[in-house]
Amino acid sequence: HLFLPGVEPATAYEDEAIPTRWSADGRPTSSSSQPAIVAAMLEQLGVRPGDQVLEIGSGTGWNAALLARLVGAGGAVTTLDIDPTVAEQAGRNLAAAGPGTVRVVRADGADGYPAGAPYDRIILTAAARDIAPAWWEQLAPGGRLVLPLALRGSQRSVAFERAGEGV
Numbered sequence: 483h484l485f486l487p488g489v490e491p492a493t494a495y496e497d498e499a500i501p502t503r504w505s506a507d508g509r510p511t512s513s514s515s516q517p518a519i520v521a522a523m524l525e526q527l528g529v530r531p532g533d534q535v536l537e538i539g540s541g542t543g544w545n546a547a548l549l550a551r552l553v554g555a556g557g558a559v560t561t562l563d564i565d566p567t568v569a570e571q572a573g574r575n576l577a578a579a580g581p582g583t584v585r586v587v588r589a590d591g592a593d594g595y596p597a598g599a600p601y602d603r604i605i606l607t608a609a610a611r612d613i614a615p616a617w618w619e620q621l622a623p624g625g626r627l628v629l630p631l632a633l634r635g636s637q638r639s640v641a642f643e644r645a646g647e648g649v
Contacts, residue, residue: 485542538591539608543572
Protein backbone atom coordinates (compact mmCIF):
# COMPACT_ATOMS: atom_id res chain seq x y z
CA HIS A 483 0.00 0.00 0.00
CA LEU A 484 3.01 2.34 0.44
CA PHE A 485 3.54 2.13 -3.32
CA LEU A 486 -0.04 3.06 -4.16
CA PRO A 487 -0.74 6.33 -2.38
CA GLY A 488 -4.38 7.28 -2.66
CA VAL A 489 -5.51 3.67 -3.21
CA GLU A 490 -7.48 1.96 -0.46
CA PRO A 491 -5.29 -0.67 1.27
CA ALA A 492 -7.86 -3.41 0.61
CA THR A 493 -7.63 -2.64 -3.12
CA ALA A 494 -3.82 -2.42 -3.03
CA TYR A 495 -3.57 -5.99 -1.70
CA GLU A 496 -5.90 -7.59 -4.24
CA ASP A 497 -4.34 -9.88 -6.84
CA GLU A 498 -5.07 -7.42 -9.65
CA ALA A 499 -3.03 -4.99 -11.72
CA ILE A 500 -3.77 -1.40 -10.71
CA PRO A 501 -3.28 1.30 -13.38
CA THR A 502 -1.48 4.37 -12.03
CA ARG A 503 -1.02 6.52 -15.13
CA TRP A 504 -3.04 6.94 -18.33
CA SER A 505 -2.45 8.34 -21.83
CA ALA A 506 -4.51 11.25 -23.16
CA ASP A 507 -6.88 8.77 -24.81
CA GLY A 508 -7.45 6.88 -21.53
CA ARG A 509 -5.19 3.86 -22.02
CA PRO A 510 -3.11 2.77 -19.00
CA THR A 511 0.58 3.59 -19.51
CA SER A 512 1.88 2.52 -16.09
CA SER A 513 0.58 0.27 -13.38
CA SER A 514 1.29 -1.75 -10.30
CA SER A 515 1.49 -5.26 -11.70
CA GLN A 516 -0.69 -8.13 -10.53
CA PRO A 517 1.07 -9.65 -7.48
CA ALA A 518 0.85 -13.21 -8.85
CA ILE A 519 2.63 -12.10 -12.04
CA VAL A 520 5.27 -10.23 -10.02
CA ALA A 521 5.94 -13.36 -7.97
CA ALA A 522 6.15 -15.59 -11.06
CA MET A 523 8.56 -13.24 -12.83
CA LEU A 524 10.77 -12.87 -9.75
CA GLU A 525 10.89 -16.66 -9.45
CA GLN A 526 11.95 -16.88 -13.12
CA LEU A 527 14.57 -14.21 -12.52
CA GLY A 528 16.23 -16.22 -9.75
CA VAL A 529 17.76 -13.24 -7.95
CA ARG A 530 20.55 -14.10 -5.51
CA PRO A 531 22.06 -12.10 -2.66
CA GLY A 532 24.74 -9.79 -4.04
CA ASP A 533 23.34 -9.66 -7.59
CA GLN A 534 23.48 -6.52 -9.71
CA VAL A 535 19.96 -6.08 -11.13
CA LEU A 536 18.52 -3.80 -13.79
CA GLU A 537 14.75 -3.29 -13.88
CA ILE A 538 13.22 -1.66 -16.94
CA GLY A 539 9.87 -0.07 -16.13
CA SER A 540 9.85 1.48 -12.64
CA GLY A 541 6.08 1.60 -12.22
CA THR A 542 5.30 2.29 -8.59
CA GLY A 543 8.72 1.16 -7.34
CA TRP A 544 7.24 -1.89 -5.61
CA ASN A 545 9.05 -4.45 -7.78
CA ALA A 546 12.35 -2.58 -7.27
CA ALA A 547 11.77 -2.71 -3.50
CA LEU A 548 11.24 -6.48 -3.70
CA LEU A 549 14.42 -6.80 -5.78
CA ALA A 550 16.37 -4.73 -3.23
CA ARG A 551 15.24 -7.09 -0.50
CA LEU A 552 16.34 -10.11 -2.56
CA VAL A 553 19.81 -8.79 -3.46
CA GLY A 554 20.49 -7.62 0.09
CA ALA A 555 23.16 -5.20 1.24
CA GLY A 556 25.79 -6.65 -1.09
CA GLY A 557 23.74 -6.20 -4.24
CA ALA A 558 22.43 -3.28 -6.23
CA VAL A 559 19.19 -2.47 -8.04
CA THR A 560 18.79 0.13 -10.77
CA THR A 561 15.29 0.84 -12.07
CA LEU A 562 14.62 2.82 -15.26
CA ASP A 563 11.56 4.55 -16.59
CA ILE A 564 11.22 6.71 -19.69
CA ASP A 565 8.38 8.73 -18.13
CA PRO A 566 9.81 11.37 -15.75
CA THR A 567 6.59 11.48 -13.70
CA VAL A 568 6.65 7.70 -13.20
CA ALA A 569 10.35 7.73 -12.26
CA GLU A 570 9.81 10.56 -9.76
CA GLN A 571 6.82 8.83 -8.14
CA ALA A 572 8.71 5.53 -7.92
CA GLY A 573 11.58 7.37 -6.21
CA ARG A 574 9.18 8.96 -3.70
CA ASN A 575 7.50 5.64 -3.00
CA LEU A 576 10.85 3.90 -2.49
CA ALA A 577 12.03 6.64 -0.14
CA ALA A 578 8.81 6.36 1.89
CA ALA A 579 9.07 2.57 2.13
CA GLY A 580 12.80 2.53 2.87
CA PRO A 581 13.67 -0.79 1.13
CA GLY A 582 17.38 -0.07 0.85
CA THR A 583 19.32 1.56 -1.89
CA VAL A 584 17.62 1.55 -5.28
CA ARG A 585 18.92 3.82 -8.03
CA VAL A 586 15.98 5.34 -9.94
CA VAL A 587 16.93 6.68 -13.37
CA ARG A 588 14.81 8.43 -15.96
CA ALA A 589 15.97 6.81 -19.18
CA ASP A 590 14.81 4.84 -22.21
CA GLY A 591 14.95 1.21 -21.16
CA ALA A 592 15.75 0.11 -24.72
CA ASP A 593 19.25 1.47 -24.07
CA GLY A 594 19.60 -0.30 -20.74
CA TYR A 595 21.88 1.50 -18.30
CA PRO A 596 25.55 1.01 -19.25
CA ALA A 597 26.83 2.89 -16.18
CA GLY A 598 25.82 -0.01 -13.90
CA ALA A 599 26.67 -2.91 -16.23
CA PRO A 600 27.30 -5.76 -16.25
CA TYR A 601 24.09 -7.02 -14.65
CA ASP A 602 23.56 -10.48 -13.23
CA ARG A 603 19.83 -10.10 -13.77
CA ILE A 604 17.70 -7.87 -16.03
CA ILE A 605 13.92 -7.76 -15.74
CA LEU A 606 11.39 -5.88 -17.81
CA THR A 607 8.14 -4.93 -16.18
CA ALA A 608 7.14 -3.10 -19.37
CA ALA A 609 5.88 -4.76 -22.54
CA ALA A 610 8.43 -5.76 -25.18
CA ARG A 611 8.12 -6.92 -28.77
CA ASP A 612 11.75 -7.95 -29.05
CA ILE A 613 15.01 -8.17 -27.12
CA ALA A 614 17.06 -4.97 -27.37
CA PRO A 615 20.77 -5.50 -28.21
CA ALA A 616 21.75 -3.30 -25.24
CA TRP A 617 20.25 -5.80 -22.80
CA TRP A 618 22.46 -8.62 -24.09
CA GLU A 619 25.50 -6.36 -24.12
CA GLN A 620 24.89 -5.40 -20.48
CA LEU A 621 24.03 -8.90 -19.23
CA ALA A 622 26.88 -10.68 -17.45
CA PRO A 623 27.98 -14.16 -18.57
CA GLY A 624 25.53 -16.64 -17.04
CA GLY A 625 23.12 -13.74 -16.41
CA ARG A 626 19.37 -14.00 -16.79
CA LEU A 627 16.90 -11.78 -18.65
CA VAL A 628 13.16 -12.01 -17.89
CA LEU A 629 10.58 -10.09 -19.87
CA PRO A 630 6.93 -10.16 -20.93
CA LEU A 631 7.34 -10.96 -24.60
CA ALA A 632 4.54 -10.69 -27.14
CA LEU A 633 4.22 -14.10 -28.77
CA ARG A 634 1.45 -14.96 -31.23
CA GLY A 635 -0.86 -12.23 -29.99
CA SER A 636 -0.45 -12.74 -26.25
CA GLN A 637 2.19 -11.89 -23.69
CA ARG A 638 4.26 -14.55 -22.00
CA SER A 639 6.84 -14.10 -19.29
CA VAL A 640 10.00 -15.56 -20.81
CA ALA A 641 13.37 -16.16 -19.16
CA PHE A 642 16.64 -16.31 -21.09
CA GLU A 643 20.07 -17.19 -19.71
CA ARG A 644 23.22 -15.97 -21.36
CA ALA A 645 25.49 -18.84 -22.33
CA GLY A 646 28.56 -17.52 -24.13
CA GLU A 647 27.28 -15.64 -27.15
CA GLY A 648 23.99 -17.57 -27.17
CA VAL A 649 21.04 -18.27 -24.91
